[in-house]
Structures are given as structure tokens and as C-alpha cells.
Amino acid sequence: MKKDSLISGNIGKALLLFVLPLIAGSLIQQLYTTVDAVIVGQFTGKIGLAAIDSVHTLFKFPLNFMNGLATGATIMISRYFGAKDKEGLHCAVRTALLLAGILGIVCAVAGVIFSPWLLDIMSVPEEVRAGSLIYCRIYFGGIWAMILYNMMAGVLRAFGDSKNPLYVLVVCSVVNIVADLMMVGLLHTGVGGAAAATVLSQIVSVVLTMHFLRTSDFLEEKIGIRTMRICKEHMGMMLNKGFPLALQSMLFPIANSIVQASVNTMGTDSIAAWGICDKLDLLIWLIADSMGPVLTTYTAQNLGAGKTKRVKKGALIGTGLSVIAVGIISLVLYFGSGLIGPLFIDQKDVPTLIPLVVRYMQMMAPFFVFYAVAEALSGACCGLGETLVPMITTLLTICLFRVVCILLVLPSFKTMECIPLFAQAFKAGIAQAAGPVLPGVGRRRIHRVGQFCRVEHPQRHPQCPAGLPHKGFVPVGGGAAQAVVHMAG
Secondary structure (H helix, E strand, C coil): CCHHHHHHHHHHHHHHHHHHHHHHHHHHHHHHHHHHHHHHHHHHHHHHHHHCCCCCCHHHHHHHHHHHHHHHHHHHHHHHHHHHHHHHHHHHHHHHHHHHHHHHHHHHHHHHHHHHHHHCCCCCCCCHHHHHHHHHHHHHHHHHHHHHHHHHHHHHHHHCCHHHHHHHHHHHHHHHHHHHHHHHCCCCCCHHHHHHHHHHHHHHHHHHHHCCCHHCCCCCCCCCCCCCCCCCHHHHHHHHHHHHHHHHHHHHHHHHHHHHHHHHHHHHHHHHHHHHHHHCCHHHHHHHHHHHHHHHHHHHHHHHHCCCHHHHHHHHHHCCCHHHHHHHHHHHHHHHHHHHHHHHHHHHHHHHHHHHHHHHHHHHHHHHHHHHHHHHHHHHHHHCCHHHHHHHHHHHHHHHHHHHHHHHHHHHHHHHHHHHHHHHHHHHHHHHHHHHHHHHHHHHHHECCCCCCEECCCCCCCCCCCCHHHHHEECCCCCCCCCEEECCC
């Protein structure tokens, strides 16, 4: 195996080199979604655009759920990678990829079959229903590729490789745009062509990412269809860590849909101004949301390598980097939203919308740094193997608390200012202030006796301290037989 910068060398440099490709990749994904919408809107008109927009949130639920499971796999694989446990690493990778493939096919078949019923749930208007159904069925038919790519990209990130997934996204973005122009623009295949272009680009991403995995120096045994198998122990570990994260990932679109529904009751100007705010603070969410997975991988790798001091130091440095970046952007948005906002709208709408944008952004901007802290520390906590507490925190604060507050307060005051206050201030400031306690939970659940054990084992090891709750670890091996770490379940 190559020397991995995440478990050696300068911590700040390693984290920056890891997170920057993730941020760039997220920006590219946003860009190609935007370009996709522009092409469809130009060649199919508002009917085609409405057919896509009316159902696009449907795909977030299975994709977000599977992304949570992929994060669970990343935690497990990062541990084995940091511990240099080759056998466990290969078995974990094969289990993760095969499980992703199976679940991807299940999602695809279910999505194609139940698409008409899903359209009924979404109350899709009759005039766009035919286009929406075609788009849904083609998109769901290829969703297996998206799920498999996300899992394979998670495996690469578990190795500390965030550059190759970025290269794949760049290539796939170009493929998607070119395919869109050919199918929608030249062949006039409508929204079905747009869906087919997206599926084609995702299949290309699977092929390219599999190539990077097969040629990786981190895997001595080549990955192939014939070598795929599921190890029950590893599957249980992945589901145990990933399921809470999967549920957590699904909570966001649910809560955001409710918040957006509240915004929709406040009039066109408020809807438009809120939409501009979403565009302005996009970079903040990309940075904060990228640092969480980075610290998850970093923490899990160093935990596997037994570098406990480096784990703590990395969590502090990563959090600091995220706070600095988000803090600078927050200041720019607080003082400059009135100058940047007009770039997103027609000049005739500036006098009406920009004062609203400035008002909403100045209410939200001071609290963004708290969200950055919470996301970073939650990521570190997940890397420790503690995924249930972040899920509960998200459920109670980000989702339940802010949604309930909006639904209770808004009917009484009937003012738009209630929404940014509770949607962001409580989410990022008060509610998410619980974030800093998460690593403390993880620390209390780690009983250090010596070095961290390299391989999880379902049976209590004889050297595990008596009376402690068990989630068994075996010793590192060799001369480390007396150095055992016991982690509470």
C-alpha cells in the first residue's frame, strides 16, 4: 500500500488536499444539474421543465438513503485501511460493492413499477404527467448506476483518494451535457432524452470508477464480478453504522420540503427572494457538508492506525478550517448580498427583491459558522463509529424543532421573517450548538488500554476489561497482544 497522507504528515495540508476535490466535485454536480435544466428549458419549453421539476425530489430519497449506507461502508473500510488489514479491507470492499449493486437493482425495479403511483402522491398536473412518467421511468431505470457510483466513490475516499472521483465527475458532466444537446436538441427526444443522457453519464461514471478501483495500489486483489461476495459480518457492520446515517440523509429533504411549502404561502416575491438566498449561500453548504465526510474518513483511518492524539488534533484543525472558510463567506454575504443578488435576476425586479434578500441573508449569515462546527464535529463522531447520536440530533433539531417552530409561529405572525429565523438561526445556532458535544460522546465510549485494535470481532476478547459493554475488538497482533482497546456498543 502507498503511504497515506491522512495518517501521516501535516494534518492541515492533508485535510485541505482531501476536501478541495470534494468541494469542486459538488460544484460540478450543481453545474451540470443547472446546465441540464437550461437545455431542457430551451428545447422543450416550460412544459418539459415542469415535467422534470415536479418529480425531481422523488429521486433524492433513495439516493440519500443509499449515500448514508455508503458513508457507513466508508467508515468500515477506512478503519481497515488505517489498520493495514488487507484481508478485512478486501472483504469489506467486495461486500459494500455487491450490496450496493443489489440494492441499486431493487430501487430501479421498484421505481419503474411504482412511478405512476409516485406521480399521484406528488400531485403532478395532468398537462405534464405524460412527460413526468417517461422521465421517472428512465431515470429510475438507471438509478442503480448512480447508487453503485456513489458506493465506489466512497470506497476511493476511504483510501484517502478524493481526486479520482473528481476526475470522473468532470468527464461525466461533459458526457451529460453533450448527450443532452444531441438527444434533446438534435433528436428532439424531449424529457425522455434528458433522462437517458443522465443515465448514460452515470453508467460512464461506474465504468471509470471501477477502472480506478481495479488499478488502485491500495487493493492487491483485483475487483471483479467473479470475486464479489457478501461477508455477513461486514454487511452487519456496514448496516449498523450506515443505517442511522441513511435515515439522517432522508430527513433533510423532508424537512426542507416542509420549509419550502411554508415559503410558498408567503407570495411570489418571498419565494423568489428565498430562492436567491439559496443560490447565494450554496458555497457555505458545500464547504460545511464536505468537511463532515472528510473528517469521517480521517478519523476512521487514524482510529484504525491507533493514532488517538492525531484523531483529536485533526478534528480541531478540520473544524477550524471549515469555520474560517464559512466565516469569510458569511461576512461577504452579510455585507455584500445586495451587490451579488442582482446577478441572479432581471434588473427590473431588483428594487422589489433585493431588499428582501438582504434582510433574509443578514438574519441567517451570523449563524452559518455554528453549522460548520456542527457538521465537522458530527463527521468526526461518525468516524469514531458513533452514527446514532448525530442522527438523533438531526431529527430533533434540524428537522423536528425548526419545522414545528415554523408551523406554530408562522400562522400567528404571518411574516416571512419567521422562516429564516427558525430555518437557519435555530438550525445552525441554537439547535446545532449540540454538535460540539458529539465527539465527547465518542470519547466517553472509547476506553483506551493501549493501541486501537485493527479488526472488529463479534466475540469478546479475553483481554477486554471486565464489566465494560462489549462491541468486541481483537488486538493489533504480534507484540501488541497486550495493547487492546475496548469500545462500548
